[in-house]
Amino acid sequence: MKNNKFTPSLIAAGLALSSFGALADNDRYIIQVDNNAKGIVKALAKQSGAEIHVDADGFIAATFSGKSLDDVKGLLNNPHVKLVEADQKRVPLALFNDDAGDPTQTQLTPYAVYQSQADQVVFDSNAGMKVCVIDSGLDSSNADFNWSAITGDNDIGTGNWFENGGPHGTHVAGTIGAADNGFGVVGMAPGVDMHIIKVFNASGWGYSSDLAQAAQLCSQAGANIINMSLGGGGANSTEENAFKDFVAAGGLAVAAAGNDGNSVRSYPAGYSSVMMIGANDADNNIADFSQYPSCTTGRGKRVTTDETICVEVTAGGVDTLSTYPAGGASLSSMSADGVGFASSAMENTGTASAATYFLGLGDAVDTGAAGKVCVIDRGSVSFYDKVNNCELSGGVGAVIVNNEPGMLYGTLGDTNNTSIPAVGAAFEDRSALVAASTIDISIGASDYGYMSGTSMATPAVAGIAALVWSNHPTCTGEEIRSALKATAMDAGAAGKDDFFGYGIAQAADMNAYLTQNGCAGGGDTGGGDTGGGDTGGTGDLTLTANGYKVKGTQRVDLSWADATSSNVDVYRDGNVIATTANDGAYTDALNVKGGGSYSYQVCEAGTTTCSASVSVVF
Ligand SMILES: [Ca+2]
Numbered sequence: 001m002k003n004n005k006f007t008p009s010l011i012a013a014g015l016a017l018s019s020f021g022a023l024a025d026n027d028r029y030i031i032q033v034d035n036n037a038k039g040i041v042k043a044l045a046k047q048s049g050a051e052i053h054v055d056a057d058g059f060i061a062a063t064f065s066g067k068s069l070d071d072v073k074g075l076l077n078n079p080h081v082k083l084v085e086a087d088q089k090r091v092p093l094a095l096f097n098d099d100a101g102d103p104t105q106t107q108l109t110p111y112a113v114y115q116s117q118a119d120q121v122v123f124d125s126n127a128g129m130k131v132c133v134i135d136s137g138l139d140s141s142n143a144d145f146n147w148s149a150i151t152g153d154n155d156i157g158t159g160n161w162f163e164n165g166g167p168h169g170t171h172v173a174g175t176i177g178a179a180d181n182g183f184g185v186v187g188m189a190p191g192v193d194m195h196i197i198k199v200f201n202a203s204g205w206g207y208s209s210d211l212a213q214a215a216q217l218c219s220q221a222g223a224n225i226i227n228m229s230l231g232g233g234g235a236n237s238t239e240e241n242a243f244k245d246f247v248a249a250g251g252l253a254v255a256a257a258g259n260d261g262n263s264v265r266s267y268p269a270g271y272s273s274v275m276m277i278g279a280n281d282a283d284n285n286i287a288d289f290s291q292y293p294s295c296t297t298g299r300g301k302r303v304t305t306d307e308t309i310c311v312e313v314t315a316g317g318v319d320t321l322s323t324y325p326a327g328g329a330s331l332s333s334m335s336a337d338g339v340g341f342a343s344s345a346m347e348n349t350g351t352a353s354a355a356t357y358f359l360g361l362g363d364a365v366d367t368g369a370a371g372k373v374c375v376i377d378r379g380s381v382s383f384y385d386k387v388n389n390c391e392l393s394g395g396v397g398a399v400i401v402n403n404e405p406g407m408l409y410g411t412l413g414d415t416n417n418t419s420i421p422a423v424g425a426a427f428e429d430r431s432a433l434v435a436a437s438t439i440d441i442s443i444g445a446s447d448y449g450y451m452s453g454t455s456m457a458t459p460a461v462a463g464i465a466a467l468v469w470s471n472h473p474t475c476t477g478e479e480i481r482s483a484l485k486a487t488a489m490d491a492g493a494a495g496k497d498d499f500f501g502y503g504i505a506q507a508a509d510m511n512a513y514l515t516q517n518g519c520a521g522g523g524d525t526g527g528g529d530t531g532g533g534d535t536g537g538t539g540d541l542t543l544t545a546n547g548y549k550v551k552g553t554q555r556v557d558l559s560w561a562d563a564t565s566s567n568v569d570v571y572r573d574g575n576v577i578a579t580t581a582n583d584g585a586y587t588d589a590l591n592v593k594g595g596g597s598y599s600y601q602v603c604e605a606g607t608t609t610c611s612a613s614v615s616v617v618f
């Protein structure tokens with residue numbers, strides 16, 4: 001029984017980090033010059049009131065305060081000037097990005113909302129959807145919730161549900177249902193009814209019996225969905241039965257795959273009744289921490305495949321922006337020579353505004369940094385050592401620049417005893433930051449911050465389910481689960497795989513699929529499913545699939561068009577099941593009864609020229 005503990009899936013890196021780069025108006029320009037006449041041009045620019053920031057081979061960059069590009073071209077009408085152009089601000093870009101800005105002033109949409117199309121579906125608050133959040137409580141100090149729609153249960157061991165036992169539960173709840181109210185962030189199902197059950201606190205431990213009881217309390221509260229951003233090793237029949245009962249009554253239960261980056265199966269996610277959720281990043285890549293248990297069990301002739309015991313879908317869960325207990329997170333801002341740059345708060349609230357000093361790797365004390373903001377490269381020594389060496393040198397603030405593309409997120413560790421504000425910066429901004437004359441950095445307490453984990457992906461899927469389900473309220477939880485899988489966007493290895501399951505959850509595609517096919521998805525009554533499949537394929541080869549049953553056994557008729565080779569390969573769930581004549585039709589007779597969900601593709605034989613994946617749900 002000792003294995004039946006579960007823990008909140010807290011990932012330390014990225015905890016309480018923010019990066020809200022202030023975007024200054026840009027009146028900064030690049031001037032291309034002949035090197036031998038650069039002095040003349042610099043003098044001309046200074047005469048015109050410019051502040052020069054970069055003096056490089058063949059060009060300079062300078063701010064002409066309040067002047068337009070045409071103004072500057074006029075001022076620098078000189079034969080040594082080859083070109084004047086706007087100095088564009090460069091920020092690290094992913095496929096999907098959080099809105100930029102200050103969440104106390106404006107509402108920021110987290111990247112995962114865009115990635116999963118949740119911004120394309122309107123939540124129907126009259127449908128009565130309710131999400132039960134079993135976590136560390138939801139702190140009532142955060143104003144970004146529809147508090148009149150939130151209830152909870154107290155637990156003697158963990159205290160009031162509306163007081164946080166760590167920020168985890170508040171962050172999770174924000175991803176599900178932060179209100180659409182003009183500030184802060186917005187959840188997947190904004191303002192959705194929630195029931196909060198607090199089963200762990202700062203000490204971080206709960207037991208499977210707590211979870212089994214919590215499932216019953218969720219049911220009593222009338223919840224449609226249970227969100228469990230938690231997990232641990234070891235199955236437990238009491239716990240399993242509690243979720244089985246919840247799902248049998250029409251509910252949907254989702255849980256985190258786990259954050260150890262291995263193939264271990266976590267529970268409750270590993271129970272068949274519970275949908276296992278993995279995490280992807282803003283570039284549609286799997287998170288390196290996201291666990292990927294196999295869908296098969298047994299050995300030899302007893303091997304069986306069961307897609308309900310492995311990852312079924314994923315959603316964004318890397319550097320997820322959401323709600324914190326008020327003041328519980330850190331927000332940073334940075335500007336260099338008056339131009340805003342993205343930053344992440346590392347440690348120590350406060351402000352620093354001073355001339356810059358490049359401290360190299362920051363591996364030694366250097367009194368040249370006295371009174372200045374240290375710009376430090378990542379590498380060689382710890383972040384703490386870098387900031388400490390800056391402070392011991394008399395530095396008043398520290399900027400640590402990443403040594404690989406993207407923003408540097410980090411902390412100074414548990415034994416930090418520095419006091420100067422320290423921020424991370426993106427590698428893409430390194431040259432500008434190193435060249436800058438002055439840097440201003442500021443770190444303040446915030447109600448919003450970042451966390452990473454399958455704990456963050458799980459509430460994204462719970463929220464997407466609530467969002468779409470609110471538009472199809474007659475569906476059962478199992479039907480919603482099937483629709484999530486049938487419409488997920490394939491990612492990673494082609495077809496269903498252990499890391500992504502069916503892929504990244506897609507709210508708008510799922511909504512359209514249920515509108516077109518009904519709750520049952522068309523599979524279990526002999527109807528066809530030709531809609532809602534993902535669009536991972538390329539080329540002109542088109543495929544439709546029609547699922548039906550013969551004497552209770554699943555069959556799928558495939559028909560395709562516009563293949564050009566004499567034979568085609570037929571794929572089911574990423575594996576070739578047949579190489580057959582290119583006659584436009586094939587029937588897959590599965591020796592399977594009951595429910596199931598399959599993804600089909602047809603490819604020109606021996607090639608990767610394939611149709612899009614088409615899903616069939618029984
Ligand atoms: Ca909001």
Ligand SMILES: [Ca+2]
Pocket residue numbers: 490491492493494495496497500501502503
């Ligand atoms: Ca895949």
